[in-house]
Amino acid sequence: MSSPDAGHPPSPVADTDRRTLVLDSAMVTFARFGYRKTSMEEVAQAARISRPGLYFLFSSKETLFRAAVTQALERDITAVEHVLADTDRPLPERLVEAFDHWAGRYIGPLTRDVATVIEDNPDLLGEIVETTPRRFEELITAAIAVESGQEAAPLVAQTMISASLGLKHQATSREFYLDRLKVAVDLLVR
Numbered sequence: 200m201s202s203p204d205a206g207h208p209p210s211p212v213a214d215t216d217r218r219t220l221v222l223d224s225a226m227v228t229f230a231r232f233g234y235r236k237t238s239m240e241e242v243a244q245a246a247r248i249s250r251p252g253l254y255f256l257f258s259s260k261e262t263l264f265r266a267a268v269t270q271a272l273e274r275d276i277t278a279v280e281h282v283l284a285d286t287d288r289p290l291p292e293r294l295v296e297a298f299d300h301w302a303g304r305y306i307g308p309l310t311r312d313v314a315t316v317i318e319d320n321p322d323l324l325g326e327i328v329e330t331t332p333r334r335f336e337e338l339i340t341a342a343i344a345v346e347s348g349q350e351a352a353p354l355v356a357q358t359m360i361s362a363s364l365g366l367k368h369q370a371t372s373r374e375f376y377l378d379r380l381k382v383a384v385d386l387l388v389r
């Protein structure tokens with residue numbers, strides 16, 4: 200007896216899900232071993248895909264790395280856009296959640312390594328390492344401008360981003376980061 204899908208090509212949704220899974224697995228593997236020490240074989244094993252299958256999706260380790268980081272950053276920005284667009288919620292609450300999506304989830308032993316891998320390999324990534332943080336700053340500035348006015352918004356947003364970066368490097372846990380960030384946001388939004 201054959202399956203109902205026998206003879207039919209895989210659906211685009213299944214291909215998209217597979218690609219997303221491979222890129223997520225690649226990001227974790229790159230974070231664990233670093234870019235230079237990560238092999239395509241290790242990524243294939245982590246993604247539960249054959250090495251030829253991985254090469255079918257991505258022609259090189261550099262292409263895979265760029266796609267994995269791009270997916271992670273785009274996912275972060277999309278989450279931030281969604282959170283900040285919910286204007287029914289108070290601004291401080293939205294800002295804390297936006298920063299959590301942008302930086303808070305990168306706190307902890309392995310997740311800290313993800314940020315390091317990105318920071319250590321800007322030449323492999325191209326402009327996305329500049330455009331995505333700039334987009335994040337624009338989103339934060341726009342959200343603040345609605346309540347605080349255009350004039351004060353850029354400086355407040357930049358100060359929040361600086362506070363977040365400092366906290367991210369001090370934090371031993373995501374909870375610590377969020378607790379301190381709430382204090383900073385409350386002070387800056389007043």
